Amino acid sequence: MTAKLTELLTLTEVDRGGPDAVTYSAHIDPTFTIGPKVHGGSLQMVVAKAAREALTALTPSPADLAADPAAQKFADATAAMIPVAISSDYLTAPDADDIDLVVKVLKRGRTVTVLRVDAVQGGRTMVTSSVTMARPDTDPSHHSGPTVLDGTPVEPPATGITLDGSPVAEVNHLGSAVDLVLDSETFPVVRGETGEPLVRGWIRPKGLDPDEYFSVLVCDISPPVVMNLALFGWAPTVQLTTYVRRHPAPGWLRFAATSTEVGPGMFEEDHLVVDSTGTVVAQSRQLALIPAGR
Structure with missing residues (x-):
């Protein structure tokens, strides 16, 4: 990623709320704004990253799982997961500034894990999200229908x-x-x-x-x-x-x-x-x- 994107996705753990909760801090640079407020997709990207980091942080280490083969398989499945669905309610528009990501695991599974991520600024929840973690698709699709992007060049033309x-x-x-x-x-x-x-x-x-x-x-x-x-x-x-x-x-x-x-x-x-x-x-x-x- 570029330096700006790398910095945006750099999270610092600030609190651990037991085995199923963790809080991160992030800084949103003014680069990631539309007008005076934070770009919603950029913030949702940070939310997705916080969910993935929380899942890693809250999963027992291989050393802790060495005597439990079933738990080890669970951890292996978790490692392959990415955020596949992020559903965010925008309660109010955050500013480009420091923001906390309060993450809580709602459901753990070998196929699907669900977390809640609240983006908090100045003690106020600005955006609350449900993040579903699972393995991404890798094999060929069973069906792909026509889309509005059909015929669009792979790279932008000079007229763009x-x-x-x-x-x-x-x-x-x-x-x-x-x-x-x-x-x-x-x-x-x-x-x-x-x-x-x-x-x-x-x-x-x-x-x-x-x-x-x-x-x-x-x-x-x-x-x-x-x-x-x-x-x-x-x-x-x-x-x-x-x-x-x-x-x-x-x-x-x-x-x-x-x-x-x-x-x-x-x-x-x-x-x-x-x-x-x-x-x-x-x-x-x-x-x-x-x-x-x-």
Whole structure:
């Protein structure tokens, strides 16, 4: 990962609440903000990392398990798990600052383990999440249907809109951590036009290849698709659920954000993320508020 991403995902244990609970501290750099507030996907990525680190920290060591073969198999299964589902309720928007991740194991299993992660800032819970841990898919899929990313080039074309130096960078500050290119055909607002609530693009960590945690960030990376309907402004996330399906292959990730129903007060936004091989690596759905005054 880039230095900014590495720092974001560096967690420090500050408290151990028995065999099933641990608290970490993290620092969120202003890089990971949209406008003045923390980018929801970046925070959810930190939540996912905290869940994985907690599961490691709260699993007995091999030395402790040497005399218990059944427990050793359980520990081996746990080691292969990654966050495959992260469901977050955004109670209020955190600031770019220090934040605590309070993690509690709710259910342990050899196939699925579930944890709760509360992101706490200034003594207040800002975001509460349920994180499901399991083994990611590795074998070929039984079925893969058509998607809105079919036919999208593996790498961004010269006509793409880069985040660096574009008007988007005035609001999206992630440019020092990621390479982000928007498809000009599906972002007509830059031409002063409107269009369907669909945005496609390409993204990767600067100078490095993506991993499963970065896939979580990507599942909230698109500008609000309602911008294509001339609905501008902050669209606060109410709830965001992300599914991580596989480890991504090296190279650019392609994403598409879409909406089926844009109501007078709320809209849903779905992200689909594929890797350089065209394989689906992550998906998300969020419920967000229409920008105020619209």
